[in-house]
Amino acid sequence: MSAVARSEVLSLITDGLEDDIFGENGEGPTDLSSLQAEKLVRGLSGKSRSVLKAILENSDSSNGFWCEELASELGIEVTDLTGVWSGLTRRIRTVTGSSDAYLISWAWDDERQDYYGRMHQTTFKNCKKARFERAFHHYLPLILYRHYFYLD
Numbered sequence: 716m717s718a719v720a721r722s723e724v725l726s727l728i729t730d731g732l733e734d735d736i737f738g739e740n741g742e743g744p745t746d747l748s749s750l751q752a753e754k755l756v757r758g759l760s761g762k763s764r765s766v767l768k769a770i771l772e773n774s775d776s777s778n779g780f781w782c783e784e785l786a787s788e789l790g791i792e793v794t795d796l797t798g799v800w801s802g803l804t805r806r807i808r809t810v811t812g813s814s815d816a817y818l819i820s821w822a823w824d825d826e827r828q829d830y831y832g833r834m835h836q837t838t839f840k841n842c843k844k845a846r847f848e849r850a851f852h853h854y855l856p857l858i859l860y861r862h863y864f865y866l867d
């Protein structure tokens with residue numbers, strides 16, 4: 716089965732489970748507000764930011780990703796991501812003030828011999844928004860400068 720087909724099957728299986736996973740039991744990855752997501756993204760190292768960007772751009776419909784595919788997309792070995800996972804965990808715990816917070820929930824797949832990672836739906840959406848806003852605010856002065864000086 717292709718990676719795309721596996722991803723679609725997994726999203727069908729997990730569809731509707733988010734309420735159970737992220738519901739009253741408090742289990743699952745942390746739900747970050749827009750402000751918390753902005754703080755998270757702002758405080759990341761370059762390497763952690765590039766990994767988060769790849770996750771946000773390449774995740775399947777359930778906001779999940781396969782670790783091997785992510786490493787391949789980044790052109791690195793899976794073992795090179797160990798420090799990134801630690802850094803992301805430290806950062807989210809700093810942002811939330813909770814020692815129990817974590818950004819990604821992990822599940823091992825025996826058949827694939829790979830980990831499947833998944834972010835909370837709200838956190839995923841807010842991190843995407845924060846990343847876009849950060850890029851927008853970074854490039855806005857340059858866009859305005861070019862517009863002002865190169866106007867016909």
